[in-house]
Amino acid sequence: MPSYIPHRINILLAGFFLISQFIGCFNNEDIKKVDLNKVEEIENQPKESLRIKIGLVPEEDIRKMAQRYQPLVEYLSKKINQKVILIFLDNYGEVCDKFIYKQLDAAFFGSFSYALTHVKAEVEPIARPDYYGTSTYRGLIIVREDSSIKNVSDMKGKRLALVHRATYAGYLYPLYYFKKHGVENLQDYFFKVTYAGSHDKAIYSLLRNEADIATPKDLIYQRIIKENPDLEKKLTILSASDSVPSNTLCVSKYLEPGLKNKLKDALLNLDNDPEAKVALESLGAARFVETKDTDYQNLYDTIKALGIDLNAYPYYDRSDIGFDIEETSR
The missing domain is CATH 3.40.190.10 (Periplasmic binding protein-like II)
Structure with missing residues (x-):
């Protein structure tokens, strides 16, 4: 037998001895069984500070929308002492899914996208901009x-x-x-x-x-x-x-009531706060006015006249859950 083999055996035995001693340092109480079928919250893990996510539907070029709305979210962040950020959505239908899956706290809705999301996710309208006497569009x-x-x-x-x-x-x-x-x-x-x-x-x-x-x-x-x-x-x-409410800030039914009230109060008092001047000017608005579901009656009349069922309406640009928006021609 070669002379180096006993030397290797001694090394292996020493290694096993050290490992057994290391494992022995633990009591059974120190070993926690993990159930891979159960999801547990990790204690003492630092959580990301709460941010209020406000969605924007793409009514116009995204760069212009960012310029118009950014001063408002900066003002709201300061006013309610909570970070507010904008989420730019790819299309009008996406906003509905974002609320269904609890990925947004609020959004500025066009009237029909509001009606769809109100039925499917119970969003609540709170306020909309008044453009110097006009708070509706046609x-x-x-x-x-x-x-x-x-x-x-x-x-x-x-x-x-x-x-x-x-x-x-x-x-x-x-x-x-x-x-x-x-x-x-x-x-x-x-x-x-x-x-x-x-x-x-x-x-x-x-x-x-x-x-x-x-x-x-x-x-x-x-x-x-x-x-x-x-x-x-x-x-x-x-x-x-006929006229319908201009793009209204609507909030998720899951948004904490205190935060909802802070947002609503801040918006409805923009015209009384000198610090909000830049935000209003950027939007081209004079103030915000309170908005309720009953303000959408002209919209609901149109939906009824067309025989549309909001619960069954395909709202998204995907053929598997909505519709395909490819152009059609003959």
């Missing part, structure tokens, strides 16, 4: 000024730019408008139907001659005209809907 049917389109009959076989199936101005009102004029199926009536994804994109698709008719909300239309006055003479409004 859906528009617009064409280019040089267009030959003057009425619904002229629209047959043309290209229609909607916004999203979870919007009032960009989908629900056009459905109601065309149904009132005898058009039951948009895909059959128009040569091409597209979903722009935001109100400003719908307007720009019209200006770029990618569509013949567009269906934005009037607040975005007016904002674009204000920024680009020359565009006003290039566009013509053919119809406008």
Whole structure:
């Protein structure tokens, strides 16, 4: 037998002895069995400080929305002594899922996306901006000024730019408008139907001659005209809907009541606080006004006229749980 083998055996025996001594240092009480089928909270683990997450639906370019809303969340963070952050959503339908799965504390909702999420996740409206006497918006049917389109009959076989199936101005009102004029199926009536994804994109698709008719909300239309006055003479409004509440801050039913009341109080008193001047100016608003579900009656009347069941309505841009928003043409 080679001389180095006994040496190796001695090393192995010494190793086993040390391991047995190390294990023996523990009493049975020190050993805790772990059940892999059970999820336990780890004690004394530092938790992330509570943040209030406010969602924004993409009514216009995300960079513009960030510029408009960031001063408000900074003011709210300071006022309620709680970190408030913005969550920018990819589409109007996503906001509903975020509340169903408790991933948002609040959001600024368009009217139809509010109605959907109110039914599915019980969100509560608390306040909305008042734009110097106007705290509502309307859906528009617009064409280019040089267009030959003057009425619904002229629209047959043309290209229609909607916004999203979870919007009032960009989908629900056009459905109601065309149904009132005898058009039951948009895909059959128009040569091409597209979903722009935001109100400003719908307007720009019209200006770029990618569509013949567009269906934005009037607040975005007016904002674009204000920024680009020359565009006003290039566009013509053919119809406008009844008014519905402007984008309202709604809160999750799971938000702690004290925080909900702090948010509501801060918003409703913005116009009384000099420190809130920048936030209001950034939004182009004079103040916030209290908002309740009953303020949405015009919206609910339209939903009823179209025979829509909010509980069954497909709200998301996925074919497995909602709808596919690919453009359609014939």
